[in-house]
Amino acid sequence: MSGASLVLGGARSGKSAFAEKLARDSGLRKIYLATSPRIDTETEERIALHLQTRGRDWQTVEEQLDLSSALEDMAAADSIILVDCLTLWLNNLVFHERDLPAEIDCLYATAGALQGRVIFVSNEIGMGLVPADALSRSFRDAQGRLNQRMAEVCDKVIFVAAGLPLQLKPSSYMDQLS
Amino acid sequence: MSGASLVLGGARSGKSAFAEKLARDSGLRKIYLATSPRIDTETEERIALHLQTRGRDWQTVEEQLDLSSALEDMAAADSIILVDCLTLWLNNLVFHERDLPAEIDCLYATAGALQGRVIFVSNEIGMGLVPADALSRSFRDAQGRLNQRMAEVCDKVIFVAAGLPLQLKPSSYMDQLS
Amino acid sequence: MSGASLVLGGARSGKSAFAEKLARDSGLRKIYLATSPRIDTETEERIALHLQTRGRDWQTVEEQLDLSSALEDMAAADSIILVDCLTLWLNNLVFHERDLPAEIDCLYATAGALQGRVIFVSNEIGMGLVPADALSRSFRDAQGRLNQRMAEVCDKVIFVAAGLPLQLKPSSYMDQLS
Numbered sequence: 001m002s003g004a005s006l007v008l009g010g011a012r013s014g015k016s017a018f019a020e021k022l023a024r025d026s027g028l029r030k031i032y033l034a035t036s037p038r039i040d041t042e043t044e045e046r047i048a049l050h051l052q053t054r055g056r057d058w059q060t061v062e063e064q065l066d067l068s069s070a071l072e073d074m075a076a077a078d079s080i081i082l083v084d085c086l087t088l089w090l091n092n093l094v095f096h097e098r099d100l101p102a103e104i105d106c107l108y109a110t111a112g113a114l115q116g117r118v119i120f121v122s123n124e125i126g127m128g129l130v131p132a133d134a135l136s137r138s139f140r141d142a143q144g145r146l147n148q149r150m151a152e153v154c155d156k157v158i159f160v161a162a163g164l165p166l167q168l169k170p171s172s173y174m175d176q177l178s
Numbered sequence: 179m180s181g182a183s184l185v186l187g188g189a190r191s192g193k194s195a196f197a198e199k200l201a202r203d204s205g206l207r208k209i210y211l212a213t214s215p216r217i218d219t220e221t222e223e224r225i226a227l228h229l230q231t232r233g234r235d236w237q238t239v240e241e242q243l244d245l246s247s248a249l250e251d252m253a254a255a256d257s258i259i260l261v262d263c264l265t266l267w268l269n270n271l272v273f274h275e276r277d278l279p280a281e282i283d284c285l286y287a288t289a290g291a292l293q294g295r296v297i298f299v300s301n302e303i304g305m306g307l308v309p310a311d312a313l314s315r316s317f318r319d320a321q322g323r324l325n326q327r328m329a330e331v332c333d334k335v336i337f338v339a340a341g342l343p344l345q346l347k348p349s350s351y352m353d354q355l356s
Numbered sequence: 357m358s359g360a361s362l363v364l365g366g367a368r369s370g371k372s373a374f375a376e377k378l379a380r381d382s383g384l385r386k387i388y389l390a391t392s393p394r395i396d397t398e399t400e401e402r403i404a405l406h407l408q409t410r411g412r413d414w415q416t417v418e419e420q421l422d423l424s425s426a427l428e429d430m431a432a433a434d435s436i437i438l439v440d441c442l443t444l445w446l447n448n449l450v451f452h453e454r455d456l457p458a459e460i461d462c463l464y465a466t467a468g469a470l471q472g473r474v475i476f477v478s479n480e481i482g483m484g485l486v487p488a489d490a491l492s493r494s495f496r497d498a499q500g501r502l503n504q505r506m507a508e509v510c511d512k513v514i515f516v517a518a519g520l521p522l523q524l525k526p527s528s529y530m531d532q533l534s
Contacts, residue, residue: 008518010304010483012322124517126366127188128306128484129492136307144368151518159517161302161337162186162329164346168520172350172528188482190500305366306484314485339480339515340364340507342524350528 004111005119005156008147010127014163016084019121020054022158028117029079032060033070035089064092068110075116086122086150090143100142104149112153120154122147182289183297183334186325188305192341194262197299198232200336206295207257210238211248213267242270246288253294264300264328268321278320282327290331298332300325360467361475361512364503366483370519372440375477376410378514384473385435388416389426391445420448424466431472442478442506446499456498460505468509476510478503 005022009015023030032054038044051060063070067089074081083089093103111118126144131137151157157169183200187193201208210232216222229238241248245267252259261267271281289296304322309315329335335347361378365371379386388410394400407416419426423445430437439445449459467474482500487493507513513525 006518010302010322011308012304012319012326014322014326124305124366125307126305126368127480127482129481129487129496130367131307140307141368144366144370147518148368148370151520157518157520158351159522161346162184162325162335164329164335164349165351166337166344166346166522167351168517168522171520173514173521173523188480188500189486190482190497190504192500192504302483303485304483309485318485336529339524340362340503340513342507342513342527343529344515344522344524345529 002112002153002155003114003117004150004154005117005158006147006150006154007119007121007158007160008124008151008168009160010124013160015121015123015160018158018160018163018165019082019084019119022119023080023082026080026117029076030058031074031079031081032058033067033074033081033083034060034062035064035067035083035085035092036062037064037088037092037095038062064089065096065098068106071110071114071118075114075118077116080117080119082119082121084121086120086146087125087143090139090146094139094142104142104146108149108153111150120150122150124159180290180331180333181292181295182328182332183295183336184325184328184332185297185299185336185338186302186329186346187338188302191338193299193301193338196336196338196341196343197260197262197297200297201258201260204258204295207254208236209252209257209259210236211245211252211259211261212238212240213242213245213261213263213270214240215242215266215270215273242267243274243276246284249288249292249296253292253296255294258295258297260297260299262299264298264324265303265321268317268324272317272320282320282324286327286331289328298328300328302337358468358509358511359470359473360506360510361473361514362503362506362510363475363477363514363516364480364507364524365516366480369516371477371479371516374514374516374519374521375438375440375475378475379436379438382436382473385432386414387430387435387437388414389423389430389437389439390416390418391420391423391439391441391448392418393420393444393448393451394418420445421452421454424462427466427470427474431470431474433472436473436475438475438477440477442476442502443481443499446495446502450495450498460498460502464505464509467506476506478506480515 007015007019036043036047093100126140159166159168185193185197214221214225271278304318337344337346363371363375392399392403427437449456482496515522515524
């Protein structure tokens with residue numbers, strides 16, 4: 001029982017809104033951990049809009065790279081942290097040439113040992129055609145591996161499509177093969 | 179209880195065939211509302227083939243843009259309308275520079291108030307890599323928002339993969355977080 | 357009851373690892389049928405690594421094109437064959453200009469009549485944006501049709517995301533429309 005949840009979904013699938021609902025329903029003190037880089041005015045405006053939509057009862061923290069430290073600093077028994085999202089975090093790591101496997105291992109370890117609740121939001125990006133360029137393939141692969149690792153350490157994994165949840169973990173799958 | 183259903187799926191996922199089966203199983207009078215534009219000979223031929231495959235017990239109507247009016251005109255207690263598909267409709271709206279949020283709001287309202295059954299078929303296009311061009315990103319975002327809105331107003335949402343259905347709504351998801 | 361299973365998933369979804377687990381859990385003699393072409397050193401190295409990871413209790417066979425014959429030759433009541441994967445096989449067929457519908461029909465027939473267990477691994481590639489080039493669209497369509505046909509003939513179809521299984525067949529879907 002790690003206290004960590006993973007909300008997976010495609011672009012504009014309603015995954016963030018669903019994760020926010022999970023956080024609100026917990027009744028705990030809510031912390032929003034934004035990983036989006038402030039790269040241009042468009043991003044700035046979107047961040048401001050999101051902030052307004054969530055409301056004043058959320059504490060917002062920004063961390064583009066050192067997610068594990070940020071989580072360890074903020075985690076507490078009476079709070080729930082919403083990390084939105086792991087795809088932007090991965091993108092930041094690639095941009096700053098960090099060691100991806102090491103960073104993913106570190107987040108995996110942190111998520112498993114965290115005192116308090118955390119919800120990770122992440123993108124599913126591997127269900128389209130194979131990208132033509134090597135960089136895109138490599139990012140898609142890293143995202144897939146990250147999602148698998150986080151799904152392993154989280155108690156709860158939800159897949160969201162059109163705003164609606166499908167529970168992946170705990171699994172309802174029954175092996176009837178053997 | 180709106181009497182509206184949404185069948186979501188990727189390209190060549192078998193979503194249309196599944197939606198046609200739902201319509202046939204209803205035992206109601208079947209109306210096929212095609213949104214595909216007749217842009218070239220290839221499209222014409224595909225439309226003719228689809229028409230033949232469905233059989234003579236379907237009434238076929240074409241409407242590329244004003245979906246809400248067409249639905250209101252045709253809806254009746256003894257019939258079921260299959261709208262195939264919302265992705266082509268959205269594409270037509272973009273091509274004709276219609277106001278997307280207003281059009282989506284209008285369809286949402288129509289679907290919620292319709293007298294009679296309707297099945298909407300729509301594509302899931304947000305589970306691949308982030309598209310490089312802004313126009314593709316914008317279309318993907320509009321499709322995602324449209325799917326979320328329609329999922330909200332429909333009583334029943336089915337995700338189809340490899341011709342097989344996964345029920346998204348009514349949801350079997352149980353919130354065990356809190 | 358065909359004894360055939362299909363494991364579907366996106367890139368880096370953990371589908372192969374899940375299929376290997378299914379094979380190990382069966383307690384049967386394990387045969388790995390690799391469809392990957394040996395096109396360059398990178399591929400050679402990946403094949404060698406996969407071989408090592410699976411362990412010595414797997415028999416490994418390579419077949420890039422004539423999958424049906426290979427399956428018929430190797431199938432036996434005491435063994436389970438893991439075909440990894442149908443997407444690379446389809447890619448090989450396209451490269452060698454084989455007749456895709458005929459090849460898919462042949463595999464469908466073989467899977468339905470096979471004496472012994474087989475697990476097919478295949479990619480979901482139709483949930484991203486519509487590809488701009490006709491060749492990519494055509495491959496995506498062929499993959500979609502192949503997945504639908506194989507899902508029809510298999511007793512069991514599992515969708516894998518982030519390493520976690522969702523059972524598509526036998527279906528838990530209940531038609532509550534009519």
